[in-house]
Amino acid sequence: MRAQFAIRKDRRTRLFFGRTVAYASTAMFTRGPSYALTMVTDFLETIGGQALEAGFMLDFDTRVALIYDTGICWDPEEAALYGWVVGPRSRATGFAQLDLWENEEPLIEAAQAAETVEAYFEALRTLSQESDSWQGWTLRWGTGKDYTAAVAGGALEA
Numbered sequence: 001m002r003a004q005f006a007i008r009k010d011r012r013t014r015l016f017f018g019r020t021v022a023y024a025s026t027a028m029f030t031r032g033p034s035y036a037l038t039m040v041t042d043f044l045e046t047i048g049g050q051a052l053e054a055g056f057m058l059d060f061d062t063r064v065a066l067i068y069d070t071g072i073c074w075d076p077e078e079a080a081l082y083g084w085v086v087g088p089r090s091r092a093t094g095f096a097q098l099d100l101w102e103n104e105e106p107l108i109e110a111a112q113a114a115e116t117v118e119a120y121f122e123a124l125r126t127l128s129q130e131s132d133s134w135q136g137w138t139l140r141w142g143t144g145k146d147y148t149a150a151v152a153g154g155a156l157e158a
Helices: 022-031 033-040 076-082 088-096 102-113 117-127 144-153
Strands: 003-009 012-018 044-046 054-059 064-069 138-141
Touching: 003 022, 003 033, 003 144, 022 033, 022 054, 022 064, 022 088, 022 102, 033 054, 054 144, 064 144, 088 102, 102 117, 117 138
Parallel strands: 003 054, 064 138
Antiparallel strands: 003 012, 012 044, 054 064
């Protein structure tokens, strides 16, 4: 599953493509903005923003982040209908591959247990590392269309 990531820093947007990393996209995002930046800049830099299976845009200029992941369902009724899990637990494989410090495990556990977008973002803000924190960021969960529009527009507005 393919993913695309957009990083905006110093009024410049760079796009990165990962052929088989959609399953780990949300896990990379969960760990914090600096970690996410470091991970995605190792991928192939590309042109042309397009929504794939998963990805995120980090705007370091405005401190706004947009994440989307088609593998995560937030609707309990839809999940029950299709036998899916609600929230990030559906991406357990991606979370399992993170290289975690012992003190980061509560963050990952709380994020994976979230059953609403609000609970997921609250876990990120309250449990993230001081050195790599989502505190002070505006976090948004969106769709692939939201991502494509954000990349086309350049900056994310708070």
